[in-house]
Amino acid sequence: MSTDLSQYEVVYRRPEALTEVYTHYCPGCTHGLIHRLVAEAIDELGIRERTIAVAPVGCAVFAYNYFNVDGCEAPHGRAPAMATGLKRTQPDKIVFTYQGDGDLAAIGTNEIIHAALRGENLTVIFVNNANYGMTGGQMAPTTLAGMVTTSSPYGRDPHLAGYPMRVAELISVLPGAAYVVRRSVHDVANVNKTKAAIKTAFMVQMEGLGLSLVEVLSSCPTNWHMTPVEALRWIEDAMVPVFPLGDYKVAEAVVPLTKRTRAAR
Amino acid sequence: MAKELWKGNEAMAEAALRAGVEAYFGYPITPQTELLEYMAREMPKRGRVFLQAESELGAINMLYGAACGGVRCMSSSSSPGISLMTEGLSYIAGTEVPVVLVDIMRGGPGLGNIQPSQGDYFQMTKSLGHGDANALVFAPSSVQEAVDMVYNAFDLAEKYRCVVVILGDGMIGQMMEPVEMPPERPPLTEEQRPDWALRGAKGRPPRILTSLNLTAEGLERANQRIQARLAEIRKNEVRWEEEMTADADLLLVAFGTVGRICKSALRLARQAGYRVGLFRPITVWPFPEQRLHELAGQVRGILVVEMNAGQMLLDVKAAVAGRAPVRFYGRLGGVVPLPDEIAEQVASLAASLPGDGYRPARNGHQGVAPVVASAAVKA
Numbered sequence: 001m002s003t004d005l006s007q008y009e010v011v012y013r014r015p016e017a018l019t020e021v022y023t024h025y026c027p028g029c030t031h032g033l034i035h036r037l038v039a040e041a042i043d044e045l046g047i048r049e050r051t052i053a054v055a056p057v058g059c060a061v062f063a064y065n066y067f068n069v070d071g072c073e074a075p076h077g078r079a080p081a082m083a084t085g086l087k088r089t090q091p092d093k094i095v096f097t098y099q100g101d102g103d104l105a106a107i108g109t110n111e112i113i114h115a116a117l118r119g120e121n122l123t124v125i126f127v128n129n130a131n132y133g134m135t136g137g138q139m140a141p142t143t144l145a146g147m148v149t150t151s152s153p154y155g156r157d158p159h160l161a162g163y164p165m166r167v168a169e170l171i172s173v174l175p176g177a178a179y180v181v182r183r184s185v186h187d188v189a190n191v192n193k194t195k196a197a198i199k200t201a202f203m204v205q206m207e208g209l210g211l212s213l214v215e216v217l218s219s220c221p222t223n224w225h226m227t228p229v230e231a232l233r234w235i236e237d238a239m240v241p242v243f244p245l246g247d248y249k250v251a252e253a254v255v256p257l258t259k260r261t262r263a264a265r
Numbered sequence: 266m267a268k269e270l271w272k273g274n275e276a277m278a279e280a281a282l283r284a285g286v287e288a289y290f291g292y293p294i295t296p297q298t299e300l301l302e303y304m305a306r307e308m309p310k311r312g313r314v315f316l317q318a319e320s321e322l323g324a325i326n327m328l329y330g331a332a333c334g335g336v337r338c339m340s341s342s343s344s345p346g347i348s349l350m351t352e353g354l355s356y357i358a359g360t361e362v363p364v365v366l367v368d369i370m371r372g373g374p375g376l377g378n379i380q381p382s383q384g385d386y387f388q389m390t391k392s393l394g395h396g397d398a399n400a401l402v403f404a405p406s407s408v409q410e411a412v413d414m415v416y417n418a419f420d421l422a423e424k425y426r427c428v429v430v431i432l433g434d435g436m437i438g439q440m441m442e443p444v445e446m447p448p449e450r451p452p453l454t455e456e457q458r459p460d461w462a463l464r465g466a467k468g469r470p471p472r473i474l475t476s477l478n479l480t481a482e483g484l485e486r487a488n489q490r491i492q493a494r495l496a497e498i499r500k501n502e503v504r505w506e507e508e509m510t511a512d513a514d515l516l517l518v519a520f521g522t523v524g525r526i527c528k529s530a531l532r533l534a535r536q537a538g539y540r541v542g543l544f545r546p547i548t549v550w551p552f553p554e555q556r557l558h559e560l561a562g563q564v565r566g567i568l569v570v571e572m573n574a575g576q577m578l579l580d581v582k583a584a585v586a587g588r589a590p591v592r593f594y595g596r597l598g599g600v601v602p603l604p605d606e607i608a609e610q611v612a613s614l615a616a617s618l619p620g621d622g623y624r625p626a627r628n629g630h631q632g633v634a635p636v637v638a639s640a641a642v643k644a
Binding site (some may be wrong): 019048049050051052054055061062064065067068069070071072073074075078081082083084085086087088089090093110111113114 | 287288290314316318319320324326327328329330332333334336338352353356360463464465466467468471472473474475476
C-alpha cells in the first residue's frame with residue numbers, strides 16, 4: 001500500500017548540500033542546525049558544485065562528512081590560511097571555513113586576523129559556544145567571566161585567565177573585512193536571522209567584496225551540564241549580554257546584499 | 266643553451282617558474298629571502314599566485330590548501346621557519362598531497378645566525394613533524410644541481426603524493442654560479458589535475474582530503490599506504506655521487522656544500538698520497554645506504570664531514586654497520602670547513618688506523634699538517 005504524494009507540497013527536506021548521514025554531534029547541540037543553515041544557503045545560491053569547505057579541529061572536525069561539497073580538514077586554527085591557499089589558486093570557487101571558538105579565537109587568531117586584513121574572499125562561519133567542546137569542556141577565550149569549565153574549575157577569573165574575546169568586534173575593525181555580524185540560534189527568530197546572515201556572507205564572497213564572517217552563538221548542553229532547552233535559554237540570558245548580537249561591519253557594497261537576503265526571508 | 270650567472274636562491278625560483286609552479290607562499294627569512302623576492306616579482310607577471318604569509322605557519326597552510334586543489338605549489342624558508350612549518354608538513358604528509366619546499370639551512374639552535382649550516386638534517390630526514398612520514402629530500406652541492414632538483418621536484422611530488430624538500434644551505438642560496446636553465450614548461454591544465462584534487466564537486470561525488478582517521482585500523486591502513494609509497498621512493502629515487510672510489514681505501518662521506526668542499530679536500534689528500542674517495546649522498550632521504558655499505562667493505566676507514574654535530578653520521582654508521590671505522594669531523598654555528606682542514610682530518614684518520622705499513626707517499630707535494638685541535642666536534 002502506498003500513499004500518493006503528488007498531491008502534497010514538499011515544505012521541508014534535507015538540503016542537497018547536506019549528506020544523508022547521522023551526525024556525531026551531541027543531542028541538543030546547535031552545530032547541526034547551523035550546518036543546515038549553511039547548506040540551505042549553498043542550495044539557494046546554487047553554488048554547491050563549486051564550493052569547498054575547510055573543517056577545523058574541534059567539534060566540527062568532521063564537518064566535511066556532512067556537507068555535500070568538496071572538503072578538507074585544517075590543522076587547529078589554520079583553516080583561514082588553508083582556505084586562502086585554496087581560494088587564491090581557485091578564485092572561481094566558493095571557499096568557506098567552519099570554525100569553533102578554540103580553533104579561531106585561540107590558536108588561530110593570527111590566521112583569521114591576517115586573512116581579514118588581506119580581505120581574502122572567504123566566508124567564515126564562526127561558532128561560539130564559550131568552551132572547547134570536543135576535548136570535554138575546557139576554558140576557551142570566549143568563556144564568560146566566572147564560568148566554570150574543566151580547566152577553570154573555580155570559575156574563569158579574568159585577572160588570572162583573561163577576559164572573554166569578542167571576535168566579531170575585533171575582526172570588524174580590519175579594513176579587509178566586508179561583512180562581520182554576530183547572530184544566535186537560541187530561538188526561531190534568531191535562527192532565521194542567522195540564516196539570512198550566512199546567505200549574505202556567501203553572497204559577499206560571490207561578489208568578491210572581501211572577508212565575510214558570521215559569528216553564531218551556539219549551545220553546548222553536554223559541557224554546560226544543561227538540558228538542550230536550558231542551554232538555549234542560557235545563550236540568551238548569559239551569552240548575549242557579553243556577546244551582543246548585531247552587525248559589526250557591513251561595507252557599503254554589502255548593504256544591497258543584506259536587503260536582498262532580508263526580502264527573501 | 267648558454268650558461269648564465271645566477272644566484273642560488275633566484276636560480277631555484279626561476280627553475281620553479283620554468284617547471285610550471287602556479288603558486289608560491291612564503292615568509293621572509295635570511296638566507297633564503299631572495300627566493301621569495303624573486304617570486305614576488307615574477308609570479309604576478311605570469312598571472313600566477315604569490316602571497317607573503319603572516320608567518321611560516323600561515324605559509325605552510327596556504328601551501329597545504331593550494332596543494333589540496335592539485336595545484337603545483339611551493340614554499341621556501343630557512344631553519345627556524347622550517348621548525349614552524351613542521352606542523353603543516355605532518356598534515357600534508359598525512360593527507361598525501363604534493364608540495365615542494367626549499368630549506369636554505371642556517372646556523373642554530375634557536376635564532377642562531379644566518380651562516381650556512383646543515384643542522385636541519387634530522388628535522389628534514391627524520392622528523393617531518395609528528396607521526397610517521399618522510400619527505401623525499403635532495404641535497405644540492407651546486408647552484409646547477411639545485412636548479413635541476415627544483416625543476417624535477419614537482420613531478421616527483423605529484424608522482425608519489427609526497428613532500429619534496431631541496432635541502433640547501435646559506436652557501437647554496439647565496440653564491441653565484443654559471444647555470445644552464447631548463448626549458449619552460451606549461452602549467453598544468455584542468456584535465457591534468459589529479460583525480461583526488463578539490464576542484465568543486467561538479468557532476469561527481471564530493472572529495473574529502475584529511476589526515477584524520479579515528480579508527481586504529483583505518484589509520485593503520487592510511488599509514489601503510491604512505492609507507493608503501495615511501496618504499497617506492499626508496500626503490501626508485503636513491504641518488505648519490507662517487508669520486509675516486511675505485512681504488513680508495515679511505516672514504517670521505519659528505520652531503521651538499523660540504524660534499525663539494527670535500528672534492529677539493531680529496532684532491533689535496535690524493536696529492537699527499539692518500540688513496541681517498543668521496544661518497545656524496547644526493548638524496549639524504551632516502552639515504553643511499555646500500556652502496557655505502559658496499560664501499561665500507563672496501564675501505565679501511567671512513568670520515569664523515571658535516572656542518573653540524575653529527576647528524577648524517579647516524580645514517581652512515583647504520584649503513585656501514587661496523588664494516589669500517591667511522592670518524593666524524595663537524596663544524597658548528599655556521600663555520601664552513603675548509604679543504605685543508607678536511608685533508609688534515611683524512612691524514613689523522615689514516616694515522617689512527619691499525620698499522621699495516623700504510624703511509625702516504627709524500628713525493629714533494631705539500632705535506633699534510635698535523636691535526637690541530639679546534640672548536641670542531643670529533644667523534
